[in-house]
Amino acid sequence: MEIKLFRKWDIAVIALIAAAALAFAYMSFSKSENPQAVITVDGEVIETIDLSAVREKIVITPGTDPKVVIVAENGEIRFESAECEDKLCVNSGSLEKGGDTAVCLPAKTVITVTGSDVDAVVY
Amino acid sequence: MKKAAVAAAAVFAVLLSVFVFYDGVLNKTSEADFFSMKTYVSAKVTGYESDLCTAEIQKLVENLDVNILSRTSGNSLVSRINKNGGGELDLQTAAYFSVLLDVCEKSGGAFDFTLGGVSDLWNFGSAPSIPDEKALAEALSHSGYEKISLSEGRLSMQDKAAVLDFGASGKGIVLDSVKAYLVTRDIRNAVVSVGGSTLLFGDKDFTVGIRNPEGNAGSYIAKLHMGEGCVSSSGSYEQFFEENGKRYHHILNPETGYPVDNGLVGVTIVSESGLLSDALSTACFVLGIEKGSALAAEYGCTAIFITEDKKIYIEGDADIVEITDTTYSYGN
Numbered sequence: 001m002e003i004k005l006f007r008k009w010d011i012a013v014i015a016l017i018a019a020a021a022l023a024f025a026y027m028s029f030s031k032s033e034n035p036q037a038v039i040t041v042d043g044e045v046i047e048t049i050d051l052s053a054v055r056e057k058i059v060i061t062p063g064t065d066p067k068v069v070i071v072a073e074n075g076e077i078r079f080e081s082a083e084c085e086d087k088l089c090v091n092s093g094s095l096e097k098g099g100d101t102a103v104c105l106p107a108k109t110v111i112t113v114t115g116s117d118v119d120a121v122v123y
Numbered sequence: 124m125k126k127a128a129v130a131a132a133a134v135f136a137v138l139l140s141v142f143v144f145y146d147g148v149l150n151k152t153s154e155a156d157f158f159s160m161k162t163y164v165s166a167k168v169t170g171y172e173s174d175l176c177t178a179e180i181q182k183l184v185e186n187l188d189v190n191i192l193s194r195t196s197g198n199s200l201v202s203r204i205n206k207n208g209g210g211e212l213d214l215q216t217a218a219y220f221s222v223l224l225d226v227c228e229k230s231g232g233a234f235d236f237t238l239g240g241v242s243d244l245w246n247f248g249s250a251p252s253i254p255d256e257k258a259l260a261e262a263l264s265h266s267g268y269e270k271i272s273l274s275e276g277r278l279s280m281q282d283k284a285a286v287l288d289f290g291a292s293g294k295g296i297v298l299d300s301v302k303a304y305l306v307t308r309d310i311r312n313a314v315v316s317v318g319g320s321t322l323l324f325g326d327k328d329f330t331v332g333i334r335n336p337e338g339n340a341g342s343y344i345a346k347l348h349m350g351e352g353c354v355s356s357s358g359s360y361e362q363f364f365e366e367n368g369k370r371y372h373h374i375l376n377p378e379t380g381y382p383v384d385n386g387l388v389g390v391t392i393v394s395e396s397g398l399l400s401d402a403l404s405t406a407c408f409v410l411g412i413e414k415g416s417a418l419a420a421e422y423g424c425t426a427i428f429i430t431e432d433k434k435i436y437i438e439g440d441a442d443i444v445e446i447t448d449t450t451y452s453y454g455n
Binding site for chain 2: 010011014015017018020021022024025040042043085086088092093094095097099100101102103105108110113116117118119120121122123
């Protein structure tokens with residue numbers, strides 16, 4: 001008697017596994033392309049902005065104490081103003097490329113642009 | 124023929140699934156960002172236990188800050204020592220403090236962790252201003268590492284008014300503690316930054332940017348190509364204020380109590396030890412290029428000095444440094 005190595009359903013299952021594996025591989029190896037500005041307050045992401053897609057000026061006020069105002073326009077994002085004492089975040093200037101980061105410690109607010117070519121920047 | 128094709132497809136599918144599964148599990152990356160140590164902390168861990176590690180790193184850093192190093196948390200070890208003029212240290216903390224005292228001595232006091240009274244007067248980090256001269260002289264008279272002694276796990280202060288402050292070394296202590304934890308876990312690599320002080324952990328070719336003193340926070344002037352290690356910088360661009368047209372930054376000369384003014388804008392130290400990289404970056408900034416290079420060499424660390432006139436001087440392993448901003452050039 002001939003022993004069948006594979007039956008119809010086996011092939012279907014194999015095809016399914018292969019498709020799932022390929023899809024998963026595709027998802028894990030093709031990460032997003034455009035630099036995204038991620039705004040977090042106390043570790044929570046409150047806003048993600050695709051900087052290349054910003055057409056009109058976007059103003060974000062995360063409702064922190066002290067108050068900070070964040071502005072995105074022309075492919076850049078910055079702390080426009082802050083009611084803290086040292087203004088280190090405003091002095092950080094405009095962020096545009098991957099890895100750029102500005103932090104407001106009193107307001108626990110961080111803007112980071114994703115996709116850096118270095119593992120870290122020391123300062 | 125058909126069977127062979129199906130069998131090949133099956134083998135391929137299984138291998139691919141196994142590969143993708145292992146890659147997803149073993150190279151899984153987890154990140155945590157939080158505020159502690161009066162700064163912004165970020166941890167990125169890759170490997171099987173990455174989720175566990177980022178959660179534990181956060182606990183570890185917060186615990187070290189609140190229970191050991193903070194001067195503002197009333198119940199921390201350092202707060203109690205400052206209040207009581209001394210105290211018992213656990214073994215690990217005693218080991219860290221003993222290294223710090225060694226750096227104080229070898230740097231001839233250019234690094235000093237008893238300057239709390241002086242830095243309080245400058246009040247960097249909240250509302251900085253030029254201190255009153257008399258008050259500064261008074262605070263200076265109570266500082267000085269020679270007033271500290273460490274014996275059998277007990278730290279004593281000869282001058283009870285001295286104020287221990289770990290602003291220039293605490294981040295390094297935290298990095299060493301994080302590293303000691305990570306070696307016990309099953310991970311591939313990790314990058315942990317406490318403020319600008321960074322631990323690069325694991326078997327990987329890391330690239331680290333040295334911040335542009337004149338640019339935005341993320342822009343850098345040079346890249347370091349390195350394996351596992353710690354990198355810290357001290358820069359006059361980090362925290363400063365201007366008064367009457369003069370710029371005052373936060374790196375204070377322990378001898379005068381005033382900001383160091385020696386033509387340097389930044390010093391970066393690469394070391395196996397977080398504590399050494401952090402403490403030596405301050406010590407070398409205060410000492411200047413010549414004496415700072417000698418000190419870095421004594422500890423076997425690489426030091427990168429950046430001057431106001433955009434020259435970069437390197438002591439140690441110059442091969443790891445790649446200048447990426449062409450307005451800067453090698454000084455030596």
